[in-house]
Amino acid sequence: MLTIGCHLSSAKGYEAMGKEAVKIQANTFQFFTRNPRGGKAKEIKEEDVEKFLKLAQEQDFPCILAHAPYTLNGCSADEGIREFAKNTMADDLKRMEYTPGNCYNFHPGSHVKQGVEIGITYIAGMLNEILSKEQRTTVLLETMAGKGSEVGRTFEELREILDRVELQEKMGVCLDTCHVYDGGYDIVGDLDGVLTEFDRVIGLDRLKAVHLNDSMFGFGSHKDRHAKIGEGKIGFEAMKRIINHPSLRKLPFYLETPNDLEGYAREIAMLKEAYME
Ligand code: FE
Numbered sequence: 001m002l003t004i005g006c007h008l009s010s011a012k013g014y015e016a017m018g019k020e021a022v023k024i025q026a027n028t029f030q031f032f033t034r035n036p037r038g039g040k041a042k043e044i045k046e047e048d049v050e051k052f053l054k055l056a057q058e059q060d061f062p063c064i065l066a067h068a069p070y071t072l073n074g075c076s077a078d079e080g081i082r083e084f085a086k087n088t089m090a091d092d093l094k095r096m097e098y099t100p101g102n103c104y105n106f107h108p109g110s111h112v113k114q115g116v117e118i119g120i121t122y123i124a125g126m127l128n129e130i131l132s133k134e135q136r137t138t139v140l141l142e143t144m145a146g147k148g149s150e151v152g153r154t155f156e157e158l159r160e161i162l163d164r165v166e167l168q169e170k171m172g173v174c175l176d177t178c179h180v181y182d183g184g185y186d187i188v189g190d191l192d193g194v195l196t197e198f199d200r201v202i203g204l205d206r207l208k209a210v211h212l213n214d215s216m217f218g219f220g221s222h223k224d225r226h227a228k229i230g231e232g233k234i235g236f237e238a239m240k241r242i243i244n245h246p247s248l249r250k251l252p253f254y255l256e257t258p259n260d261l262e263g264y265a266r267e268i269a270m271l272k273e274a275y276m277e
Pocket residue numbers: 067070107142
């Protein structure tokens with residue numbers, strides 16, 4: 001069975017997201033742990049979580065994916081900004097323990113003018129301060145498009161971060177199809193080649209989730225502008241190959257396409273139809 005969902009608003013809590021997912025025939029979803037621009041997280045209500053966990057069990061949701069605010073920058077040159085990223089992430093991971101066994105995805109960050117090496121050092125250092133043996137959440141580094149000075153455009157950069165993290169078993173990678181294509185990996189013309197490269201550099205066993213997005217500007221553009229499935233430069237044929245690829249087909253897929261709930265429902269139906277059971 002295809003594990004597929006989309007990004008949902010967390011404003012109304014866990015149970016509301018679960019119900020929304022069911023409504024659009026998703027069996028997973030992604031959500032921001034707090035306002036995507038950062039700020040204080042909403043209090044978690046245990047009753048809400050319990051209702052959600054019950055629903056998730058009934059509906060057979062294999063997992064959900066939390067996304068850190070995209071403004072966090074654990075490799076900023078500014079110590080205050082790095083501190084804020086660290087504290088926010090530590091708090092998020094504490095909150096994730098209410099729904100154990102899931103994944104938490106984040107953008108590695110932007111090194112601005114410090115260079116990628118320093119960026120990687122800061123990111124790994126932050127993770128080493130936050131991660132704990134007891135946590136039941138897997139933290140995912142997202143593959144980036146390479147906009148500005150984003151760290152994580154190449155598989156090598158992600159590998160380098162992973163290598164420097166002590167609790168490696170708590171880490172994984174989330175592959176964003178728009179980002180890797182914009183970043184210069186040809187998943188349209190040579191999906192096998194890109195996945196072979198991913199396996200060689202990072203290891204496919206570390207790939208835990210896929211963000212399924214078409215791309216408005218496309219190959220090597222470094223733009224990071226998501227398009228609806230089949231309406232961008234990646235195209236529906238390539239999307240079909242991605243969800244059915246033997247190395248990917250068992251992973252959870254998350255749409256982050258510019259859509260309202262109805263649009264997401266349509267894309268989910270389309271992709272289910274294209275999935276070879
Ligand atoms: Fe993201």
